[in-house]
Amino acid sequence: MLYSTFCHIPGIGYSTEKKLWNEGIDSWQRLLECRDRISRVSPHEIENVLHLSAEALAADNPTYFTQNLKTRDSWRLFPHFRHVTCFLDIETSGLREDAEITTIALYDGEQVRTYINGENLEDFLNDVDQFKVMVTYNGISFDVPFIERHFRTRLTQAQLDLRFILAQLGFRGGLKGCEKLAGINRGTLDGIDGAFAVLLWREFERYNDRRALETLLAYNIEDTVNLERLLVEAYNRNIRLLEREPSLELDYPNPPPLLYVPDLETVRKIKQANY
DNA sequence: CGTTAAACGCAACGGATAAA
């Protein structure tokens, strides 16, 4: 899909891109051949951008594309960079300025890693370093700045933020809302949200209750793992919407084995104390 | 609570197109 992407060229929007596709111009190679037939953009400019695009792809540099595409179009680079992509979600102690990261879940499509404040949180930076693309939900506004503040560093990964990718497809209402619209069922974790995750952390800190922590981690992991499924869903829907080759569609991923089981007794207890 | 980007409405620009 990246090869037939032209809307990252200044002066080419969605309608021009679609028009070119309908004329059979649906690859960088073909556009390069026809570059003097494109009005509004000079042949030299087209050659320049396509050269940079090919170079970025060959060099495994996804940032070039996320910087030149709109956030909502960044799904286009996913298959090409899947081998260097991670899915990430953080939990925090609240939304206030002084809130801290409590846990992080990091998923590469195979393995889940978790990081816990006070235990191994500082290992995160080293581990995340191996990835070039980071998939989140609202991470551009929330998770990334939060992490950058905590670790006093800048994350270099190209960002794929599903909030804007899914909103473009009409999927709104937060991560949980999008999951419902996509037909994803959360099982026993249904009814747990970010605010409840704050309470689970407090329970763990106050009583050193390992079951509360494991419930929190189970929730954190569920959010993170579902990001992959949602991205594949968004990718496939866009392929159909843009009338591209059906063969471009991706298989739905299998979720990884469960690492933690939510403790329903703990959940019940906290709910009782707070409602 | 702050952070961030999209959406929205609106205006401006420039090339394309067609009529005079």
Added chain:
DNA sequence: TTTATCCGTTGCGTTTAACG
């Protein structure tokens, strides 16, 4: 050729959504 109009793209304010 000149002129008027149309269309796609871009830019600029304000507002809205989503995160725990």
